[in-house]
Amino acid sequence: xxxxxxxxxxxxxxxxxxxxxxxxxxxxxxxxxxxxxxxxxxxxxxxxxxxxxxxxxxxxxxxxxxxxxxxxxxxxxxxxxxxxxxxxxxxxxxxxxxxxxxxxxxxxxxxxxxxxxxxxxxxxxxxxxxxxxxxxxxxxxxxxxxxxxxxxxxxxxxxxxxxxxxxxxxxxxxxxxxxxxxxxxxxxxxxxxxxxxxxxxxxxxxxxxxxxxxxxxxxxxxxxxxxxxxxxxxxxxxxxxxxxxxxxxxxxxxxxxxxxxxxxxxxxxxxxxxxxxxxxxxxxxxxxxxxxxxxxxxxxxxxxxxxxxxxxxxxxxxxxxx
Amino acid sequence: xxxxxxxxxxxxxxxxxxxxxxxxxxxxxxxxxxxxxxxxxxxxxxxxxxxxxxxxxxxxxxxxxxxxxxxxxxxxxxxxxxxxxxxxxxxxxxxxxxxxxxxxxxxxxxxxxxxxxxxxxxxxxxxxxxxxxxxxxxxxxxxxxxxxxxxxxxxxxxxxxxxxxxxxxxxxxxxxxxxxxxxxxxxxxxxxxxxxxxxxxxxxxxxxxxxxxxxxxxxxxxxxxxxxxxxxxxxxxxxxxxxxxxxxxxxxxxxxxxxxxxxxxxxxxxxxxxxxxxxxxxxxxxxxxxxxxxxxxxxxxxxxxxxxxxxxxxxxxxxxxx
Numbered sequence: 001x002x003x004x005x006x007x008x009x010x011x012x013x014x015x016x017x018x019x020x021x022x023x024x025x026x027x028x029x030x031x032x033x034x035x036x037x038x039x040x041x042x043x044x045x046x047x048x049x050x051x052x053x054x055x056x057x058x059x060x061x062x063x064x065x066x067x068x069x070x071x072x073x074x075x076x077x078x079x080x081x082x083x084x085x086x087x088x089x090x091x092x093x094x095x096x097x098x099x100x101x102x103x104x105x106x107x108x109x110x111x112x113x114x115x116x117x118x119x120x121x122x123x124x125x126x127x128x129x130x131x132x133x134x135x136x137x138x139x140x141x142x143x144x145x146x147x148x149x150x151x152x153x154x155x156x157x158x159x160x161x162x163x164x165x166x167x168x169x170x171x172x173x174x175x176x177x178x179x180x181x182x183x184x185x186x187x188x189x190x191x192x193x194x195x196x197x198x199x200x201x202x203x204x205x206x207x208x209x210x211x212x213x214x215x216x217x218x219x220x221x222x223x224x225x226x227x228x229x230x231x232x233x234x235x236x237x238x239x240x241x242x243x244x245x246x247x248x249x250x251x252x253x254x255x256x257x258x259x260x261x262x263x264x265x266x267x268x269x270x271x272x273x274x275x276x277x278x279x280x281x282x283x284x285x286x287x288x289x290x291x292x293x294x295x296x297x298x299x300x301x302x303x304x305x306x307x308x309x310x311x312x313x314x315x316x317x318x319x320x321x322x
Numbered sequence: 323x324x325x326x327x328x329x330x331x332x333x334x335x336x337x338x339x340x341x342x343x344x345x346x347x348x349x350x351x352x353x354x355x356x357x358x359x360x361x362x363x364x365x366x367x368x369x370x371x372x373x374x375x376x377x378x379x380x381x382x383x384x385x386x387x388x389x390x391x392x393x394x395x396x397x398x399x400x401x402x403x404x405x406x407x408x409x410x411x412x413x414x415x416x417x418x419x420x421x422x423x424x425x426x427x428x429x430x431x432x433x434x435x436x437x438x439x440x441x442x443x444x445x446x447x448x449x450x451x452x453x454x455x456x457x458x459x460x461x462x463x464x465x466x467x468x469x470x471x472x473x474x475x476x477x478x479x480x481x482x483x484x485x486x487x488x489x490x491x492x493x494x495x496x497x498x499x500x501x502x503x504x505x506x507x508x509x510x511x512x513x514x515x516x517x518x519x520x521x522x523x524x525x526x527x528x529x530x531x532x533x534x535x536x537x538x539x540x541x542x543x544x545x546x547x548x549x550x551x552x553x554x555x556x557x558x559x560x561x562x563x564x565x566x567x568x569x570x571x572x573x574x575x576x577x578x579x580x581x582x583x584x585x586x587x588x589x590x591x592x593x594x595x596x597x598x599x600x601x602x603x604x605x606x607x608x609x610x611x612x613x614x615x616x617x618x619x620x621x622x623x624x625x626x627x628x629x630x631x632x633x634x635x636x637x638x639x640x641x642x643x644x
Binding site: 027028029031032083086087105106107109110112113114116117118120121123124125127129132133135137139140142143144146147148150151 | 349350351353354405408409427428429431432434435436438439440442443445446447449451454455457458459461462464465466468469470472473
């Protein structure tokens, strides 16, 4: 799923966002410039800026507000990735060494905080109380999600509810905000804003569930990181929770999950247990139901290019391979 | 230097800020609540909230804006301390175990980011474009200061200019913003705002220089952390830079600073070299010149209780023991 292809109607603005992001990370500190540029150039679908731009498309397209908003959304996302990589001890992402791998934990912590700080500069530039408030609230919730992930890691007793609590905070809320605030920035009516927020939320949930499935089903080449990374790091995702509930080999799976020093063979054994008990299909089912819900929200929006794009994106996410 | 004694004219509001800070860190996440409460109760002079409240005092005292502003300033400061303790591998601060010591690096990173995120919620509540913009810019600069500290650590070649660059970002800008934004929040005239910003900047520089001196001259009991902590962590402060320039034992000092695994005896030897060459007195001289500059700025402000308080604070900082 390439961001730029899917978001054709905002292609030029997405390129502008990218150029402006390159500019904003040019500080007089050579190290921060280097780490931030590394991150920016390490791929990424620019999904959140794209959603904001598409959502704004139907209304009075406010460039001066949308561009900084789109940039801020990507920076908040990038900041969370850098901190994630420190926490999860990840050395590659999208096939490229992480900031942690190249520069270490200390520099990663400040690169993350620096990107978050740069997003504040852009949010201030939007000069819209709703945008400031929503993104502030979400930043708090994203931290709650991360802390819950740390606390529950290697714990096979967690529930589907715990998982949803976490991915809502880790992923869905920021995608929801991207859709919602793109419309807010362009003066959309309230009921459109609410529909877009729900669309983004449902789509974000589906997006993360698919991500978590692909961690088991895709190849290392496609993932850009080793298969079963979540499992290795002790992150218990939906397929694992379903396998724990439905597999005949539950007790062996519990054992492997709780083991902090898993051998390669054990990771493969766990993936096998998860795959053969139908947990993957069940997880896909949940993702698809979220996507259906997302698409239903689009009925509240004016028909047209932007809304059609949002429907196509929902379809693609159900079929994405990375 | 107890914050509450010095800031008598805003004593009740400072207590209110403290109570509200206790409330805001009560999340539904028990771990984040615990770490944040630990930080809040680990002392701290609440200097930044106090400055904002005192600065607002002369003008139309806007409670609804000042209280969230004061809280946000303290949270930004606290966030930087938690991240600092991870970077510097500090296990005690103000005589109390750090979040890092009690909960580890992972939890510390998110506690810091969480406090920063909570500050955004409060800044949004201030609903004032200048407050948002100034605090955003400062957050970026604070990161630049921290990164510079990482990059220059254990490097005896750094200059007084490097040191000023760093402490401006680490300390002086946020204290300057506290004074400035307290006045902004209460509709002060521009030339007062500018004078308060300069007062806070000069005072902040003096404050940090004094802090760095005390790291050599105070006792562990008073500091709440081991004497010479900066030196151990490779942070080269003003007294060290002056000693490197003026001491006959320069080459021995260079050797000790660059050694990442200093023995206790070497730290004491370095402190001795620094003390006996007059570097401490020279640093105090610089701090005092900054304090004089700070006090001069007060001539631009209306005479009265608040301005008098600011003068007293400047005097006290010159004499503070911790």
